[in-house]
Amino acid sequence: MPISHLLVALTAAVTSAEAHFTFVRVRQNGKWLEPTRYIRNKTTPFTERDSPDTNYHVRLYNAPTYAVTDYPDSVRCGRDNMVHATVTDILTIQAGDKLEFAHHRAEPEWPPEMWNNCPDERGSCQYTTWNPEGYVDLNHPGPFVAHLSKVPEGQDIHLYDGSGEWVKIYSLGLELGNDSQHPVHWIPWNDEGIPTPFVFNVPKETPAGDYLLRADLIYTGVFEFNFTSFPAQVYPSCLQIRVESDFGGSLPKGIRIPEDLMHDSPGMRTSLSMYRYEKVDEDYVYPGGMLWTGTDMVVDKPSLLVS
Ligand SMILES: *[C@@H]1O[C@H](CO)[C@@H](O)[C@H](O)[C@H]1NC(C)=O
Ligand SMILES: *[C@@H]1O[C@H](CO)[C@@H](O)[C@H](O)[C@H]1NC(C)=O
Ligand SMILES: *[C@@H]1O[C@H](CO)[C@@H](O)[C@H](O)[C@H]1NC(C)=O
Secondary structure (H helix, E strand, O other): OOHHHHHHHHHHHHHOHHHOOEEEEEEEOOEEOOOOOOEOOOOOOEEEEOOOOOOEEEEOOOOOEEOOOOOHHHHHHOOOHHHHHOOOOOEEEEOOOEEEEEEEOOOOOOOHHHOOOOHHHOOOOOOOOOOOOOOOOOOOOOOEEEEEEEOOOOOOHHHOOOOOEEEEEEEEOEEEOOOOOOOEEEOOOHHHOOOOOEEEEOOOOOOOEEEEEEEEEOEOEEOOOOOOOOOOEEOOEEEEEEEEOOOOOOOOOOEEOOOOOOOOOOOOEEOHHHHOOOOOOOOOOOOOOOEEOOOOEEOOOOHHHOO
16 A cells, blocks of 8 residues: 555544543453442543643543654543542452453443443444444454553552553463465454454552553554554553452552553554554564563564574
């Protein structure tokens, strides 16, 4: 596709506000919990700009935040999340628990049909036109990443803004598919088909304490464009958790958000060929820093690049 066409496609994607998504629901050890009860809600509509150089935009609930933002809270845990933090409950989990995140693409208010009796035990369903089978698809390719940030000693989680360090505990990225012209296959997006479920265990070595657990699908930007044309988009949501654990102490050293999730941070941009699914950049790493396995910090890159 010529670049001019690509830009038109990108612009179209950005302006259709209903077409994006938010992670709004969590499942703990097989049981789906009430949407947004433990996940900080967002304010909609909300007006902000992408950077000091751009105009103000009215953003609806599911709209992206750009990784050039001047609004740290929006990149950390979603637009205006601190206003909603005090009314968000804390989910108690045991270190090692299995969590699953579900997203929605419809703007609130949400009728119960969007949460109940969804296909395949999913936590959200689409009862309108996008996906007749009822699955909620994703309209952007890119990695899903999850991070933990420990609430500073003595601070109430409801007042913690996520300005401390964040340690990645999960990522779901890409594999090589069967299309020889376009072998890059983003697993979460699944070519806008049925997305792969976002399921992972909180490491059993996680020290006891209160944490924000941030889930995000990052729509990576492109190197070759001037980044102001197409910076990465983030779709963060934060779960408030209290971890019960036999382990004490603290997490390994993590990243800062937004500082290390900016348009030019590792993994936030790809080459144009990778963007076009033609090849994986040889030095590509998933965004958000090293991955903590519970015992080690490892470089987080696609398994096909691990030699
Ligand atoms: C979350 O925010 C949306 C949009 O403002 C609102 O419609 C919804 O009721 C909120 N949910 C809760 C649990 O407050
Ligand atoms: C490639 O094709 C095989 C055989 O049809 C199929 O099992 C596999 O899921 C495909 N892989 C991808 C990534 O689509
Ligand atoms: C590219 O970015 C630079 C620096 O932000 C800016 O001065 C320039 O106008 C941009 N060019 C285009 C074509 O957007």
